[in-house]
Amino acid sequence: MRGLTSYLHALLLALVLQLSSQTQLLNSGDDVCRLFADGTKLRKPGGCNEWILCQNHISTTGGTCSGTKPYFKLKSSDCASAADTKYCDSPCTKKTNGYLGSTLNCANWYYCEGATLKGSGVCTGQYFDQALQQCVYAENTSCAAKFEWCDIVPPNVPFLDEEHCNMFHTCSSTFSLVNNTCDEGKYYDVQKKVCVDKREVDCGEHPLPVDVCGTNKLAVRNKFVSDGATCRGYFYCRDLGSGNPDPNPERLQCGVDYFFNQERQACMPREDQKCDWDRCDGRESGFELAQVEGCHNYLSCTNGKEMNVLVCEDGGYFDVAAQKCTTAIKSYGVCTS
Secondary structure, eight states, X not given: OHHHHHHHHHHHHHHHHHSOXXXXXXXXXXXXXXXXXXXXXXXOTTOSXXXXXXXXXXXXXXXXXXXXXXXXXXXXXXXXXXXXXXXXXXXXXXXXXXXXXXXXXXXXXXXXXXXXXXXEEEOTTXXXXXXXXXXXXXXXXXOOOEEEHHHHSOTTOOEEOTTOTTEEEEEOTTSOEEEEEOOTTEEEETTTTEEEEGGGSOOSSOOOOTTTTBOSSSBOOSEEEEOSSOSSEEEXXXXXXXXXXXXXXXXEEOOTTEEEETTTTEEEEGGGOOOSSOTTTTOSEEEEEOSOTTSOEEEEEETTEEEEEEEOGGGOEEETTTTEEESSOOOOGGGOO
């Protein structure tokens, strides 16, 4: 049994490696709208006549094309008499005869006589099994139906690269994937559909800064380096012994009460560390001392994000421990020169 499990895992890994960077499995379970702004209209994956509408980053029912205009056309985002991509082309070729399962939707089937499409249909609540030439329950067959992003996304509609917060994609007028990278210091905001300051975007996996561990001429070895995006995050650059920089440094994070200090190679009390990123990093609520000389200013924090800059009244000082303003003179590294 263990041998069979290992084989299936290896088979799945091989399938994933064969897929292009923009290929998506139809039955992956991930909602495509997670990467798009609300209000975006997309062709429904696995079909040619339906569209979906993204709301709150979730797919909602859009509509269905029928009659003399059975195809959803990407370029115009409406129904048309003909499709504008090869996604909806007939699978029939000179070498096909009989029933043929769809590679776009596990439930669909076609009947071909050579290159001529004689009929098509859908297995209701089931998948079409190519070997058995019939509809069966999903658990009794395998399905690798897939689609490319530009099969469902209209031209020039931006969407997030899920693995890189500083990247996004669009599809060209010829339905080719176009990769885009935000300027340094910025991440892509899905809802605003533009690149914004890093502190405005929640990024689960911060991309490696350029040459974070140095270059082949001068590698950073056995040292900690700031992640260039947060006050608490940093990378550990290993000494590979070859003179080459670590291509995959481990990302680490200081505790809630500390910020990373690259010069000292350590996590230090956050009120004593200057940091140009979001100082509310790790603070789900409460207040945080602002990086303003004088120690009179402080920030309100909500869900780990800076919300408002506040000032103590009557020249008061912000007391970090008490989390409030006081008349007693306070001095911290972050707010002194």
